[in-house]
Amino acid sequence: MRKLLHELVLADAPPGRECEVRDIMIREVEPLVDDLHVDALGNVIARRKGITKKTFMLVAHQDEDWALLITHIDELGFLRFTRLVGHRWNLLGQRVLVHGTKGKKQGVVGLPAPHLIPVKEQQRGYRPEFDKMFIDCGTKTADDAQEIGLEVGQYVTAVKHFGELANNRLIGNCFDNRAGLVAMIETLRRTHQQDLGMNLVAVASVQEELDTRGARPAAFAIEPDYAIALDVSATGDHPNIKEDLIPVKLGQGPTLLKADQHHVTSQLLNAWITSLAEKHQFPLQEVVLRTPIHFGTDAAAVELEKSGSMTTALLVPTRYFHTTNSVIDYSDLEILVQLLVKCLESLDQLAKGKD
Numbered sequence: 573m574r575k576l577l578h579e580l581v582l583a584d585a586p587p588g589r590e591c592e593v594r595d596i597m598i599r600e601v602e603p604l605v606d607d608l609h610v611d612a613l614g615n616v617i618a619r620r621k622g623i624t625k626k627t628f629m630l631v632a633h634q635d636e637d638w639a640l641l642i643t644h645i646d647e648l649g650f651l652r653f654t655r656l657v658g659h660r661w662n663l664l665g666q667r668v669l670v671h672g673t674k675g676k677k678q679g680v681v682g683l684p685a686p687h688l689i690p691v692k693e694q695q696r697g698y699r700p701e702f703d704k705m706f707i708d709c710g711t712k713t714a715d716d717a718q719e720i721g722l723e724v725g726q727y728v729t730a731v732k733h734f735g736e737l738a739n740n741r742l743i744g745n746c747f748d749n750r751a752g753l754v755a756m757i758e759t760l761r762r763t764h765q766q767d768l769g770m771n772l773v774a775v776a777s778v779q780e781e782l783d784t785r786g787a788r789p790a791a792f793a794i795e796p797d798y799a800i801a802l803d804v805s806a807t808g809d810h811p812n813i814k815e816d817l818i819p820v821k822l823g824q825g826p827t828l829l830k831a832d833q834h835h836v837t838s839q840l841l842n843a844w845i846t847s848l849a850e851k852h853q854f855p856l857q858e859v860v861l862r863t864p865i866h867f868g869t870d871a872a873a874v875e876l877e878k879s880g881s882m883t884t885a886l887l888v889p890t891r892y893f894h895t896t897n898s899v900i901d902y903s904d905l906e907i908l909v910q911l912l913v914k915c916l917e918s919l920d921q922l923a924k925g926k927d
């Protein structure tokens with residue numbers, strides 16, 4: 573699972589151009605399901621037949637949590653941009669890839685050497701305005717940029733990395749939401765030979781970071797009875813965050829979302845998941861991510877499609893997401909998969925519970 577997570581992190585999938593991750597999903601999931609297709613937006617929709625007519629959906633988004641779009645190329649060949657998704661304080665000095673028509677081109681979000689910044693400005697906490705920032709790809713003129721395939725409207729992603737920290741912790745880009753995707757694949761793999769109590773539809777959605785745009789048409793087509801979104805949660809276990817704002821910690825197990833900015837999650841699903849975690853002695857954290865925290869997942873989008881469905885979300889605790897260096901504890905991911913396997917093995921119980 574760790575090797576696959578590494579591969580997924582290194583793939584580039586800004587919202588709306590998820591093809592690199594989509595190809596990996598198709599390769600990994602197709603052998604594990606009865607049917608797989610890709611819809612018009614790029615959602616990967618994989619189905620396994622179950623014993624009853626009810627349908628259970630797992631959804632994890634393919635798109636990543638840090639991406640820019642080129643808005644202008646000036647006469648000196650510098651590229652201006654707008655932020656599509658990601659932390660605005662995590663831009664300066666970043667090495668990036670511009671997805672040009674002649675392949676990806678390396679660049680850097682330029683930050684003047686400190687020697688050039690007047691001491692008074694440094695003392696005031698120098699930070700250039702967002703609209704003054706630029707990308708330097710080495711091009712000297714607008715024609716030069718055009719020559720190597722750079723154009724307005726192209727995506728920019730971070731240069732990716734993946735590594736190990738102490739205590740079984742991993743560092744890398746976009747664990748939001750490659751952690752959710754790898755959990756979904758691994759759960760499908762571990763339950764591959766089992767009969768399921770409901771039809772299972774596993775969706776790798778697109779454009780979650782753009783207001784959950786992909787999950788909506790997928791849910792409209794699938795009409796699930798129940799759905800769980802697999803995503804990440806922020807944590808409150810590092811400096812400068814008050815624990816009472818968000819009590820989630822790395823290494824304490826996956827996190828069950830009780831409510832966020834957009835919805836209150838299904839009490840029936842939450843009780844089912846909690847009882848399975850207790851029965852099998854899996855650590856499980858719980859969280860409410862509402863104001864002043866801004867948070868949402870595909871679960872809220874799925875809940876309201878067609879005649880509605882019961883939805884919730886299971887989250888991998890993740891530090892610093894929507895930056896280019898996020899941190900997870902691998903044990904949380906492993907326990908999430910073990911819990912999801914128990915969920916799929918108990919779908920017949922869930923089906924009876926609703927009746």
Ligand SMILES: [Zn+2]
Pocket residue numbers: 633748749780803804
């Ligand atoms: Zn996410």
